[in-house]
Amino acid sequence: MTRYRSIVMLLRLQGLEDDMLAFDFEGKDTFADAEGQNDYQKRLMAYLKANPEIGVAGYPDGTFRPYQKINSQEYAKVLLESLNYEDPADYTWGTVPAKAAEIGLVGDASDVNMATIIKELHFAVFTYDALTLFAKGSDVTLGEELGTPIVITKLDVKSVVSVNSSIQDVKLNKTTVVAPSTSVFKLVDSDNKEAAIESAHIRDNGTTIRLKTDALKANALYTLTYDGTAYKFVAKAADTDKPELTSAVATANKTVQLNFSEEVDANALIASNYTIDGLTVSSAAYEVDADDNPIKTTIILTTSSQEQGTIYKVVVKNVTDLSENVISTDHDEYQFGGLPKDEDKPELQSTVSLTNTSVELIFSEALDEAKAENVANYSIEGLDVLKAERQTDKSRVILTTSAQQTTTIYKVVVTGVTDLEGNMIDSDHDESLFAGIAPDSTKPRLVAATPLTNTTVKVIFDEKVDEVTAENAANYTIDGLTITSAERQDNEAEVVLTTSAQSSPHVYTVKVENVTDLVGNVIDSDHDDKAFAGKAVDTQKPEVKDAQSLGNMSVKVTFNEPMDKEFAELPYNYYLGAELGYPTKVVKDTTVTDGTVWILTTAKQASKVYTVDVTGVTDLSGNVLNEDKDTAEFAGIGTDDTSAPAVNSAVALNNNTVVVTFSEELDPATVVEGNFTFAYSSGNEHASHKLPENATKVILSDDKRTATLLFSGVTMKSGVIYKVTVANVTDAAGNAVSATTNNSALFASTSVSNPAPKVTSAMLLNNQTLKIMFSEPIMIDGSIDTDDVTITHDKTGVDEFTGTIQNTVLASDKMSLTIYYTGDTFESAVLYTAEVESAKVKDVFGLVMLDTENDNNKVLFGGINTEVKGAKISNIVSIDNNTFDIIFDQIVDVASLVNTDVKVKKDSTEITPVLVRAEGSDGNKVRVFFSGTPFDSSIVYDVELNKDHVINKNGLVMDDNTSKFVSVTTENAAPRLLTAVATSSDTVKVTFSEFVQGVDSSDFSIDGYTVDSVAKVDDKTYTLTLDTDTTTGELLVVSIQSSSDIKDEANVGSVDTDKTAKFVAK
The missing domain is CATH 2.60.40.1130 (Rab geranylgeranyltransferase alpha-subunit, insert domain)
Structure with missing residues (x-):
């Protein structure tokens, strides 16, 4: 398809073709290459020049190039313009494929690219699809707007x-x-x-x-x-997890294998979505399995020739998972080492006959497909080579030959076959001998006939049979019965016949004729019939026999008889409760294949007991389930993690800092310097800039997936490739990094210096509270005293600031420090300078002090007149009828606040709580507990605190220590057992609904076991140790003894002894 024809189509789709044909082009501005074109082309080019809003600008040299071939991306852009989508408001040149897929112009973004030249067929399909779409801002299709609506065929x-x-x-x-x-x-x-x-x-x-x-x-x-x-x-769950590039490795001099965290969509097959500095990516393809099915987590890139020892970095963009989530920008690149060019010639290693007309050739390495499947490249004296097929592993070829002779020794000679690098077959290893084998002349036999229902019979052969002859009902006869259909089963050696109604206990004989095996041998006439007893009409309702969890997202449901596949595989016939809902998939078990066992794919389970409720499923005779036996309990399997964490990448952040990323969260206790070993790999390493074997210090990131390692007193120089190897680092579940795979990464050194932290800015929160910001995360060496932050100003007539530091708080991101002063205030309209003592502030490793060059430890800030005040009660929230929370307007210290400091009053009545404690992590809340039910929900109570025991960070006591509250009628629930989870074969973690006290081993009962000891995990959670190991998968129940003395934290409410918790033994 040429450029001018595509532009004419654009005009036609925009209703402008007639306008163009009527345009007077003589003497009008036009494109540089208009001279010499025919009048139609001249008119078109001048019209486009006169109407730039159409969006056809031409090439940078001023030419139009009417006969230039266009690619699919260029024509997709034409169609987007026809549909009123504008560049750049709605898309850009780079996002044309994505936009085309988004609006439904193409099925996948990979259908649109710069490599595919538009041919007439593609042109027609693209245009047809555009006519079926709604233009932007329109409620009719483009075809309807142009008076040519598309008639849509009914979907099947x-x-x-x-x-x-x-x-x-x-x-x-x-x-x-x-x-x-x-x-x-x-x-x-x-x-x-x-x-x-x-x-x-x-x-x-x-x-x-x-x-x-x-x-x-x-x-x-x-x-x-x-x-x-x-x-x-x-419906499946929302998938918002972005795919991640988890590894990249060169598998040959021109191929790189990329592994992703999940299956990726067809846009992963667009070569332009991958960039590798120093290499050209010419193609991308899915890896395939042994059955030639795509492995959508693995992409194979074909590149230009790599250099051995060079570290390359592949960067991925625009690739999405099957749910259209775009690849994570935090995990979209990976380094790999280049491999040398393969100069080894492929060798023919062995040959063996598979059948009388097929031979398998095994080579030493993967072969080029076109050369391997060219029959002219094989010769076998005495045989004709009719077909050559390269197998999925690429190193095996199966030849189809003319019929071989038994006991004859044949020699196959291979010529012209090359490996993937183009190396020709080794002439010293290009031939092999094999023995011909006789054709398969063994006739299939009928070995059994078994009635399944009153109208079905299963016949079993001693080998796989041909589908066409096996499914011809005329090839079977049963005296006294009519056979209406025959269906070969998945194992290809069994056939199910549908018959008229059988009589019981009548004995029938099924006779088979004309059925052949896979090579055409007809049924053995001496073994072509079998007797079976007719089966009575089945009126017995089937039952759910059992349910068992096979994994975190899989459940096996067993029935007492085979079930009808049509209904048994419908997910909405199985309900697993509110938490798990319906399964998303149901398939017949591949081990027990008679239809009694079905496998459900569920949502992620917890280690708890679930119930599956089955409806709408029938047996082979059409009987519906027994309503009294259509449920089964099963023990859910929680997400026990058994996979080892993997090293994803390593990158030199600067000349003494290396960042190593992992595939999952790590156990912080195992992320220590000695578990990371650094070694020289290649390049020119300077004697004075060698990395030692271990770093000086390591810090784990907040997401626990990135380890930052710093070398003190050592700096790298660029031009060196290092290798970091990780050992003994574990994930949160205790799985250690493998000792052999995914435990190391290469990285290139850098000469970029590690900058010292700097003060970047400061601001006053009030006239006694100063917040200082830094250029990077910091740590405080010791504590910050008044002498460590010098405050000065140069305004005449204003006293020197003499405040002293009362408290300091380092932010959770370690990027700012808030300083609370007492004793003096900053004055409004005065410009102050804060100078921070460099020795007290260091980088997050504690190794590099605050930078003092160019006054990088000093900062200016302006005084304000906002006064600091003592705390006030901002709200009182009733939790239940004997508990409430007091919320303050700022962070306070309540360490000295006790129950007698809180007074609740109404008239002459005064109520004192039994317990007062801090609540939450924000520092501005206390929880107050009372005995019994002292409050009336219809009365407004006064609350008064001891103001001297509620102190803010500036050291001030409360500004207002009174408030009011109204109770609620909600009862204070007794503490109760919430969950029980097996943590090992002899330990169980139990969790209560609230803080409890007075817990010991005599409080618990588990049938068949004795609780030997109890260990506190936190105020709500305890670990029970049993006297003996439990049996894996056993359903057990934890009960609270009626004599238990467990109380809530206020020692007011007693534990609910009626509540139990089930758990699944490990």
């Missing part, structure tokens, strides 16, 4: 599958070329509440319509109605 819907909470895929039996309007669908939940459908577009080569919907409730049942037919499905 197969099923609806949820991708995540806001993406649902409509799977089709037949492909379609147009996505219908969202108005033809209706989506409702189980309460018939409608959910909006925002857009619909085609995916997967026309076999899927993807719907963008309102966020649906995870594991809840929904119904999508199309053309009067309802399709039920279970």
